[in-house]
Amino acid sequence: MFLYGDIEKRVRALRRGLEVNQISGELRGYSWERPPIEPINDVKISVSDINGICPTKRDVYVKYILKEKPKLNQYMLRGLAYHKVIRDTIASLKKAVYHGCDTGERIVEEFFFNTTIPEKICKRLGVDLECSDCFKLYRYIVLQVSAKVDEILSKYPDIDVENIVGLALPPFVERKIDGSLVGLSKFLSLDVYTPHSIVMDFKSGYERDEHLLSLTGYALALEADDEVDVNFGFLIYIRINKNVHFNVKGFVVSDELRREFLEMRDEIAELVDSGIDPGKPTECPKYCSYYGVCNEGDN
Numbered sequence: 001m002f003l004y005g006d007i008e009k010r011v012r013a014l015r016r017g018l019e020v021n022q023i024s025g026e027l028r029g030y031s032w033e034r035p036p037i038e039p040i041n042d043v044k045i046s047v048s049d050i051n052g053i054c055p056t057k058r059d060v061y062v063k064y065i066l067k068e069k070p071k072l073n074q075y076m077l078r079g080l081a082y083h084k085v086i087r088d089t090i091a092s093l094k095k096a097v098y099h100g101c102d103t104g105e106r107i108v109e110e111f112f113f114n115t116t117i118p119e120k121i122c123k124r125l126g127v128d129l130e131c132s133d134c135f136k137l138y139r140y141i142v143l144q145v146s147a148k149v150d151e152i153l154s155k156y157p158d159i160d161v162e163n164i165v166g167l168a169l170p171p172f173v174e175r176k177i178d179g180s181l182v183g184l185s186k187f188l189s190l191d192v193y194t195p196h197s198i199v200m201d202f203k204s205g206y207e208r209d210e211h212l213l214s215l216t217g218y219a220l221a222l223e224a225d226d227e228v229d230v231n232f233g234f235l236i237y238i239r240i241n242k243n244v245h246f247n248v249k250g251f252v253v254s255d256e257l258r259r260e261f262l263e264m265r266d267e268i269a270e271l272v273d274s275g276i277d278p279g280k281p282t283e284c285p286k287y288c289s290y291y292g293v294c295n296e297g298d299n
């Protein structure tokens, strides 16, 4: 699959780690009927709450109790645009392959110079086209997929369209998951879910430990929703400068991460249930999406 050429090698390495430190059954999402997976109350939070940047978690109070909407800054809009470019480009490529655009050459001919997809997305979100790098990301995906399709055709010359799509493109992009059994939203949307039972998330910002926790949340939600084991997570950090880079960070969804996620989930659920304002930190980052709400009247 084009997104992760050497995924088998990475999974192989991770599997060795899993043999040494197995995942406890009680910490699998499908053990949702009993603690510690069982939610502590009826509050359902979103996975992004786990990633919050507010040191006192006032962002959760502002969102759930004051019911304020976040103000997206340019960085957040850029991240959103990247996600949409990946999703819409993959969806269009799948459709095109099913409709006969089934060689690398044809894909390049039809898609490379037709930049309608990123144009529409940037316009809709109000992202500056020149700065957004969405074009580069779009063309990168088109070239990667066309190369992958040709590689598959050279390996299996008589292959049918169904298999080209299955082998060249991820089966689930923005996979919907009902996370309510583990105290998360009913309407989660996971970036990519693969046949290796791996959860994947794209990130456009800097690396943070909380990203491991939020992906752990998706893993638990999937385990509960599908009754499957999800052992591995891959965070894909998108960097775009002269070229497009996908920096992949693979990890085992270990007991330690599961416990940390559950602690954070319970803390947030308690905070929402109590309705108590946790107060502001000594300093608020200016890029916080609730800065205007919490610092109204400040200079």
Ligand code: SF4
Residues within 6 Å of the ligand: 053, 054, 055, 056, 057, 058, 059, 060, 062, 279, 280, 281, 283, 284, 285, 288, 289, 290, 291, 292, 294, 295
């Ligand atoms: S503005 Fe400050 S207090 Fe409000 S959510 Fe952001 S960091 Fe927290």
